[in-house]
Amino acid sequence: MIPKGFVVTGVHAGIAKKKKNDLALIYSLVPANAAGMFTANLVKAAPVLLSREHLKKGKVFRGIVANSGNANACTGATGMKNAALMAATAARLLGGKPGEYLVASTGVIGQQMPAAPIARGVAAAADAVRAGKSDEAAAVSAIMTTDTLPKVSCRTVIIAGKKVTVWGCAKGAGMIHPDLRGLHATMLSFILTDAAVSRKVLEQTLTDAVRDSFNCVTVDSDTSTNDTLLLLANGAAGNKELQPGSAGCRAFAAAVAAVCLDLARLIARDGEGATRLVTVNITGASTDAGARKIAATIATSPLVKTAIFGNDANWGRVIAAAGRAGVAFDPDRVDISLGSLQVARQGGAVRFSEAAAKKILQKKEVSITLNLHQGNKSAVYYTCDYSFDYIKINASYRS
């Protein structure tokens, strides 16, 4: 359910080659606070540079214009002009300054965006927005590329008697390994809330939520030039502004974290060609950073990911990946389980039923757990398997 005071829609602008919605417009009826996080890739797309600039200079924000079909990355001055056109067209038609609109793009890198479809698309979307009716499905589908399912999550919390809604959508199936200062994808995610909350609190809330959600998901270890996560809060719920450290603020933060985690898991589940959502759990680590590094190395290992596609309980590849993570631990203490089935103990084989392992591996969601027995730190990473379709999708993406 779209939070109060927002209108979202999507249209077919003709930027993408396919006949599909390719331009999303999110509009807040009242000026909103915002926070954003962007790719850490050194190569940053024009919309990333522009949105970062707008967030830095602006105080309040009116909306988001996003397109699929073209990443507007490696496009130089013309690219910056096209990104600015997205914001300027929205401002001209819906009011406010261009700097009050944030933009995001996803698609092929290194090709110029066609300007005419952008202008046309924003105009059509603005018409819909002015009519005041949200089309959630149209908006969400407009940012999809190789995604096979729309990714939406919603939570409501009651804060001092007021119902506050947190709604988020995301796209991302390939070039996924978010690292939000810093995301890696192209992951785009927009989170809207009608809570009344200061920018400072929004920024902290987003940073905290990202650490264990978007920053723990990978499909192919390739960090995108375009990753963008935006959070708008317009205060339409009518609550008193959330005070840092208050129970209401904690409830709000929990809702944002839950939405981010839902979306991150949906991204892994819908990774390009994925047949399985894989959760990598590291427990018993001596440091948080070490736990994360080992989890990430296992989650990105092509040999682990292909083994899962093949329903192969090949735990040797899991421990081998852990061993190359650059984190100190004693291999002879490591226990490994698939789901609830232990497959290795103290770094060596245990007898287990291959049939039972296969049954676990064939489920839509597979968890791999390594207990390092070194300390009490842990980490969770979300990934997917590597299938024939991963190759198929990516060998023909541009053509």
Add this chain to the structure above:
Amino acid sequence: MIPKGFVVTGVHAGIAKKKKNDLALIYSLVPANAAGMFTANLVKAAPVLLSREHLKKGKVFRGIVANSGNANACTGATGMKNAALMAATAARLLGGKPGEYLVASTGVIGQQMPAAPIARGVAAAADAVRAGKSDEAAAVSAIMTTDTLPKVSCRTVIIAGKKVTVWGCAKGAGMIHPDLRGLHATMLSFILTDAAVSRKVLEQTLTDAVRDSFNCVTVDSDTSTNDTLLLLANGAAGNKELQPGSAGCRAFAAAVAAVCLDLARLIARDGEGATRLVTVNITGASTDAGARKIAATIATSPLVKTAIFGNDANWGRVIAAAGRAGVAFDPDRVDISLGSLQVARQGGAVRFSEAAAKKILQKKEVSITLNLHQGNKSAVYYTCDYSFDYIKINASYRS
């Protein structure tokens, strides 16, 4: 051509599931000097631990016993016993102490090796060795796993009137990303020479040769538990011992480097499922380390590797991979070429013929060159494309 004073052979011992040669024996008729480099993976196979120990304690060496079909990794005390059995059986049958034999294994991780086939296999191989006749093809095939072609290279140099031969063989198609302190594979490579050369010079020669060969090849970025590179020099060529810094020593080092580079390229070319050998050239970098890091990131990018499989001149994926390497450079200065065809200039698109690009990409060997225009350092990395067969091979490796 096998260097003087060495006998090499291979037999079917029954360690591998397939009916193929799976045990190689290399024997030097006279005690040889040796140098070795091993995987940097924290999880080290029993044969790696044993060979490292033997090299540390021993002065001269008689031979190498290697098997495929079982990695003897994550196998604890029993694994160490089986590795020791390989060396001890060779010593008993061919003379010398167990510590004068080096061992190596490749295959599935986490399963115990069967002891009986090892003993039988070494005995059969020792019989062949005693007969004095090398069977190069049998030896090389005995270490192959998912390799589709044998990997052999040979150079001869004349040093002060004496012909010196450097011969090397290697296996490795998956779990390949050598980092020889430190290799990542399971890459096994054995280099034999009849040169008279001290251990100290051997070690330096090997370290130097590895830097730009085995340590610059990747198939799947997964570092093995078993990578082993051994160099034996038995002096049978009759040259005066090579003096460090002499012309003869330089010629010898060049021959070893050439053999290592040949083998590294063969490994990339024969990567699991590979249809193309891909050379990633970074020029104009400000540091050597930065150049290597960018080359490695591009060479391991699943999106770059699948694009090449699809004959897709998708340079955006190349620059995106460079941008996530963690090395500072100005994206707006980067030029990119495929073979001799420029596809990007100053970080943006240039017009190029897609047909010409396709022709270049369809060749058996594809080179990607990035000039960063930041300095004068460079690096070369060897990799391969990701194909349907990569998935097929690795989804069913253990079964």
